[in-house]
Amino acid sequence: MAGRTPAGLSRKGQTHGPNGPERRAPAIVPRVVHDPGLFQTMYSTRALRRFKPDPVPDEVLFQLFDAAIRASSGQNAQDWRFIIIRDAKVKAQLREWAAEGWARYSARFGAPEDIARLPRNQRLSLNSVRDLALNLDKVPVIVAVLGMRNRHSTPGGSTFPAVQNFQLAARALGLGSSIFNLPLREPLYEMLGVPENNQIYCLIPLGYPTDKQGPVNRKPVRSVVYDGSFGAPWQFAQEQPDEGWEERWLDV
Numbered sequence: 001m002a003g004r005t006p007a008g009l010s011r012k013g014q015t016h017g018p019n020g021p022e023r024r025a026p027a028i029v030p031r032v033v034h035d036p037g038l039f040q041t042m043y044s045t046r047a048l049r050r051f052k053p054d055p056v057p058d059e060v061l062f063q064l065f066d067a068a069i070r071a072s073s074g075q076n077a078q079d080w081r082f083i084i085i086r087d088a089k090v091k092a093q094l095r096e097w098a099a100e101g102w103a104r105y106s107a108r109f110g111a112p113e114d115i116a117r118l119p120r121n122q123r124l125s126l127n128s129v130r131d132l133a134l135n136l137d138k139v140p141v142i143v144a145v146l147g148m149r150n151r152h153s154t155p156g157g158s159t160f161p162a163v164q165n166f167q168l169a170a171r172a173l174g175l176g177s178s179i180f181n182l183p184l185r186e187p188l189y190e191m192l193g194v195p196e197n198n199q200i201y202c203l204i205p206l207g208y209p210t211d212k213q214g215p216v217n218r219k220p221v222r223s224v225v226y227d228g229s230f231g232a233p234w235q236f237a238q239e240q241p242d243e244g245w246e247e248r249w250l251d252v
């Protein structure tokens with residue numbers, strides 16, 4: 001279609017400022033390597049915690065944020081705010097807090113030898129948390145996601161839809177991410193100049209992953225969806241096999 005970019009976004013180059021028409025640079029749209037489709041994306045977007053050192057280009061970051069801000073929010077307030085953290089000193093501080101957090105969190109599983117004896121999925125997941133914590137300073141970008149304090153009746157409910165859009169968009173553009181709150185500490189507010197009426201809801205380390213995407217393993221629908229009242233089984237779901245649903249959407 002004439003006047004549209006390769007990703008299907010229109011080039012609106014012209015706008016009207018106080019002094020008449022202004023020309024804005026046309027949109028720089030990242031090349032979509034392979035957009036896997038909505039269901040495949042949802043069924044395969046894992047928490048990825050190991051990254052190549054390659055930087056994330058600004059046009060890619062912009063696209064992720066532009067997807068994030070398409071999410072819904074209470075009263076359409078759109079009061080989410082995002083801070084791109086690339087500063088080496090801030091990342092080094094976050095790494096220190098994350099390492100502390102990891103030491104405390106991992107202690108509940110015992111010594112490293114005990115973690116090595118855990119069931120495979122749990123062990124791999126914990127190892128990836130450890131690797132992210134101890135290498136957080138080397139992650140190309142960490143995004144802090146903020147929302148207003150005490151404005152919405154469901155705290156976080158007006159922020160996390162944007163986080164999900166961001167993570168799905170990242171996966172579609174070949175990046176990996178995870179929510180990572182281990183390094184969240186009060187002094188981060190001052191370091192990032194966050195005003196008092198804002199809350200940091202989560203941190204999202206982001207980069208080109210070295211690990212593979214999904215499939216993601218989750219409890220089946222029948223064990224989390226009730227029919228009519230809490231705990232009442234939904235007959236249709238009870239009759240569904242646990243296997244087979246994800247294969248419809250994944251290249252397996």
Ligand SMILES: Cc1cc2nc3c(=O)[nH]c(=O)nc-3n(C[C@H](O)[C@H](O)[C@H](O)COP(=O)(O)O)c2cc1C
Nearest residue numbers: 045046047048125129178179180181182202216217
């Ligand atoms: C609100 C929230 C907070 C989270 N905090 C952390 C965290 O602090 N550290 C971490 O490693 N993962 C964190 N995660 C990611 C989850 O642990 C991860 O998505 C979950 O274990 C499923 O992993 P999978 O998607 O790879 O299957 C968080 C996720 C959410 C939604």
